[in-house]
Amino acid sequence: MYEFLTNLIGNEVLAWIIIAALPLFVVILPYALVAIWLERKVSAHMQDRLGPMITGWHGWLQSFADVLKLLQKEDLVPAEADKKLFNIAPALVFTASYAAFAVIPFSSGFIGSGAEIGIFFILAVSSFAVAGILMGGWASNNKYSLIGAMRAVAQIISYEIPTALVVLSMVMITGTLSLEKISAMQTGYFWNWFIFGGPEWGLTKFLLIPFMLVGFLILYMSTLAEVNRTPFDIPEAESELVGGYHTEYSGMKFAMFFLAEYANMFAVSAIVSIIFFGGYQSPVGYLGDLFGVSWLIPFEQLFWFVAKGLFFVFVQMWLRWTLPRLRVDQLMNLCWKYLIPYSIANLIIIGLISLI
Amino acid sequence: MNLYDLIFYLFAAVTLLSAAVVVSSKNIIYSAFSLVLTFFGVAGLYILLGADFIGVVQILVYVGGIMILLLFGVMLTNKITSVDIRTGTVNVLPSAIAIGVFMGLVTSIMIWTKWVSLPTETPLTTTNELGKLLITEYVLIFELLAILLLVALIGAASIARRDKE
């Protein structure tokens, strides 16, 4: 395919861009649709009901209908809104959340960009989404939107600190920022994952396990807060803020916010699974190795990666129907008084252990 | 012109145009958001120069931190119900003269300096070397900056703290 594209376009870089970007775009959008359907089914079954049933088998076409409907809805711009920023904001949020997928290794055979600063890039790009959210909230010229945007920004920036600290402690152990290398490190069986102390055998491995667990919990909580999911969904708290920063958005612009949210959910799940759960590595070895067909391995890795990612997305949904929404002060309390001290202590202890 | 140049010009154009909007826009919010774009363009240029770490830090710190703080400040200090947040340009003549002198100075330095041209070899990764340099050669400056930030943090906390009556 690469040769074909190079011949067609006549430019290597452009061909690479298309190869790297196209499958992602083709895969991530349908994923978002499936995730929306999954969310509705999971929430329904957790409440002992059925969820979408009419459109297709158990309503699997529901999100297609939703998007198709949103496409034909009237595209409203409030009269008093700042029209330029109002139109740019959804595109910015959408771009930022999809840009994160550029550095995520889906399997050893398919990585958008094996950039050396992968994990750092994701942290940086997520701050672009903050700018988009703030832009949308401000441009709507609606008090609920503005308050929602302010809350979202305060929350995302606060929770970026524990995320960064946990990532830092992991970077200390692995010695690299590249997600590809971190994934490749945890090859073999599941006891080589970092949640079980990493691939190196010895005393440090067993000393690390409890601190890895703490790190995992902190990372999961703070990334959950970064994507504004329940119980940290005060930016969209329906009972107080109508719809948060997307209150005034209708039709496809709202759909872009919606798809960006679900893409973000997978992105953070992917980060958690790469850092602690081996990324695309299989827990039990590969069929391709067993039968000696090496081309099968990347596909198996893709399967394991998607399975792990979807599992953590499922846990996010699970938490959503378990916990009530936090108050603003509780949210900040959790971040500044619990997560950050724990993550700093964790960082120091992991540093000391890795010195042994 | 190959693709590399094309991307360079793209980022350069983004940087310059948004910078022009920053200074010329009458709406402070537009200026602030264009400044975000300017930082983004500069980060792109950094990455094109092979300084990937600096580029990403530029986005993380300036876009994610400082700009958001600035936007917060702008939004909270003005009426939120009206879009009418405006700045005026004052003292056009003195500033034009000052800018002209400054630009002339910079351009003349650029022209008269004898630039050494090195082989265009961009390093694959800069993070490792940067880290090593920071804690060997520049460790004093690094620590001083850290202390400065700490002092600022403590100062901010003590100002924001409510006194016990």
Add this chain to the structure above:
Amino acid sequence: MGLLDKQFSDSNIVVAKVDDLINWARLSSIWQLGFGLACCAIEMMAASASSYDFDRFGVMPRNTPRQADAIIISGTVTLKMALRIKRLYEQMPDPKYIISMGSCANCGGPYWDHGYHVLKGVDRVIPVDVYVPGCPPRPEALFEGLLKLQEKIRNESLRKKSA
């Protein structure tokens, strides 16, 4: 009448299929504005809850009128509330639908004669698509109203301008 109009006004197979698809999308994802007024709202909530489950039909409560497709007027519309309902309706993007649920919303219900403060039927301020009778209607009756609305949407066409 131009050539294009003529072609479209006939039962063109392409237009018919596109119509079907678009109508299917509209009718199977009616997002409801979470908007309760009186006792009918309790039945509306019951319709969303586990034993009846509105979600089966793709009905999802949205809190902002900008993202809603249908508004279920569930209960007594006082004269004060009528203004708000009209405003909420105007804030919704096209295509939008209205289900008037219960006697009060249909025509003022018990207050049609002597209620000095009650609007005598919500159709005096906004165009209603389906009237669901009942005081209050059972959740199933609301479902039946929804099915009627879906039937109405199914017969809409691209060529006709929707309300």
Add this chain to the structure above:
Amino acid sequence: MSGLKQYFKDSWEGIWTVLVGMKITFKHLFVPNVTIQYPSVRVPMPERVRNRLYVNMDDCIGCDQCSRACPVSCISIDTVKSLPSEDLGVTSNGKKKALWVTKFDIDFAKCCYCQLCVFPCPTECIYMTDVYEFSEYERGKLLYNFSTLTPEQAAEKKANLEKFNAEKEALKAAAAAEAAAKPKIEKPQDKTE
């Protein structure tokens, strides 16, 4: 020191209670759902359910009691007296019908399904059914006409009655005139006719 202990205890409790909650929700994922799939499955209605009214016009004697009992006056009834020559039959519980019910309208948009109209009915011809699915696209269609007479028939009955009444009046007047004329012997009938 106790503050620090409390801090760790709080952290532990936070995580532990979340896990407990998650266990409960996870169990519910596998609990059989309770949803009634309405269009295909319907709950059986209780015996004395109150839904749409039905009027059995064969039994209605047009006594207007239901209309008077209605708290929202959604029932409107018009009756026309029958002629002595006409036989309207009897109701199922043996009452003789004496009125043509030319109009028996119930506005189900107004009806509040309180069942108060059912009790006063002497012939038990108005009662609640278990039909609840009768949504309409137009409000006018919720006005149900139960009268079995067509408007023409109603008009005819009315005309008949008027004619009959007029004849009766005439007869009465004639009788009165006769009674008045007897002492005087004179007949004013020619003048009045």
